Amino acid sequence: MTQPMFIPARHFTPAHRTQVDLVVIHGAEIGKSLDGAEALARGFARQRFLADGRENKSSAHYNVDADSVTQSVLETDIANHAPGVNPISIGIELCGRARQTPAEWDDGFSRSMLARAAALVAEICQRWDIPMQWVTAEGLIAKRRGVTTHAEVSLAFKRSNHSDPGPGFPWERFGQLVKTYARGVV
Numbered sequence: 001m002t003q004p005m006f007i008p009a010r011h012f013t014p015a016h017r018t019q020v021d022l023v024v025i026h027g028a029e030i031g032k033s034l035d036g037a038e039a040l041a042r043g044f045a046r047q048r049f050l051a052d053g054r055e056n057k058s059s060a061h062y063n064v065d066a067d068s069v070t071q072s073v074l075e076t077d078i079a080n081h082a083p084g085v086n087p088i089s090i091g092i093e094l095c096g097r098a099r100q101t102p103a104e105w106d107d108g109f110s111r112s113m114l115a116r117a118a119a120l121v122a123e124i125c126q127r128w129d130i131p132m133q134w135v136t137a138e139g140l141i142a143k144r145r146g147v148t149t150h151a152e153v154s155l156a157f158k159r160s161n162h163s164d165p166g167p168g169f170p171w172e173r174f175g176q177l178v179k180t181y182a183r184g185v186v
Contacts, residue, residue, distance in 0.1 A: 004062065004068070004069040004070050004071045005038070005041070005068070005070045005071070006070070006071045006072075007038075007041035007042060007044070007045050007070055007071075007072060008045060008072065008073075009041075009044035009045060009059035009060075009072040009073050009079065010044065010045055010046060010047060010057075010059070011044075011057040011058070011059050011080055012059050012072075012073040012077050012078060012079050012080065013077060013078040013080075013086075014077050015076060015077050015078045015087070016076050016077075017075075017076045017077070017078070017087075018076075019088070019128070020075065020088060020089065020090055020124075020128040020130065021085075021088040021089065021130065021143075021145040022085055022088055022089035022090070022130070022135065022140075022145060022146065022147070022148055023089065023090050023092065023121050023124055023125065023130060023146075023147045023148070024081060024082045024085065024089045024090070024091045024092070024147075024148055024149065024150060024153060025092055025094065025117070025121075025147065025148070025149050025150070025165055025169075025174075026060065026081060026082075026091060026092065026093045026094065026149070026150045026162075026164050026165060027093075027094055027096045027097055027098050027100070027150075027164035027165035027166055027169070028040055028063070028093040028094060028095055028096065028164075029097050029098065029164065030095055030096075030097075031095070031097075032065075032066070032095055032096065032107075032109045032110070032113075033065060033095060034065055034066055034067050034068075035065070036063070036065035036066075036095030037063040037064055037065040037068045037069055037070040037095065038063075038065075038068065038070055040060070040063035040070065040072075040093050040095070041063050041070035041071070041072050044058070044059045044060065044063075044072040044073075045072070057080050058080050058081060059072055059073050059079040059080045059081060059091075060072055060073065060079050060081045060091040060092065060093040061073045061074075061075060061079050061081075061090045061091050061092065062090070062091070062092045062093065062120060063092075063093045063095075064092060064093065064094050064095065064113055064116050064117045064120065065095040065109075065113055065116075066095070066108075066109045066110075066112035066113045066116070067112065067116075068116075069116055069120055075090055075124070075127075075128075079091050081093075081150070082150050082153040082160070082162075083153070083157065083159035083160050084140075084153050084156060084157025084159045084160075085140065085148075085153050085157070090124055090128075092117060092120065092121065094113060094114075094117055094165060095109075095113060096110065096113070096165060096166075097164075097166065098151075098162075098163045098164040098165060098166030099166060099168075100165075100166055100168050100169075101168045102168045102170060104168065105168055105169060105170050106170065114170070114173070114174055114177060115177060117174070118174055118177035118178045118180075118181050119177075119181045121147060121178045121181075122178050122179075122181035122182040123181075125147070125178070125182065126182060130145055130146060130147075131145055131146045132146070132147065132175075132178055132179055132182055133145075133146040133147065134146060134147060134148070134171065134175060135147065135148040135152065136148070136152055137152045137153075137155035137156035138156075140152060140153060140156040140157070141156050147175075147178070149164065149165055149169070150162040150163075150164045150165070151163045151164060151165070151166070
């Protein structure tokens with residue numbers, strides 16, 4: 001993969017990490033747009049507010065749409081994306097919504113985006129020696145390493161109520177893509 005455009009997030013923790021245990025997949029709760037990865041990165045770069053007036057201090061390491069990947073936080077630093085595992089994880093935002101059906105995750109845009117995300121996850125797992133295995137909430141509590149979702153992190157640590165990327169997300173197909181990219185077959 002080519003080096004993604006880097007647009008630094010406003011909120012993150014400099015850390016110079018030497019170990020990462022998890023890759024966390026998110027649905028960004030934005031529509032399908034070829035400018036989605038760039039829009040997410042620009043959003044993380046500026047000051048944003050929640051409905052109650054508090055500043056939104058979220059960020060992610062990477063943002064993915066159907067034709068691009070952007071980076072908002074260096075992998076060695078800590079992004080604010082999944083309370084409970086932020087210090088040990090890399091967060092990837094996908095342009096999609098938790099309410100998407102399996103069919104909605106199977107259109108041309110989503111297939112292209114998932115291929116980009118799978119290639120990125122394979123590279124991250126290889127770079128950080130993270131097993132390419134699915135980790136459930138129970139596995140997170142047991143400190144297993146691998147790939148998980150914001151929903152599983154929420155279930156495990158009860159520090160957020162996020163359910164993304166949602167029950168319609170094509171885990172089996174995505175997992176196979178990650179392993180295919182890791183083998184260099186694609």
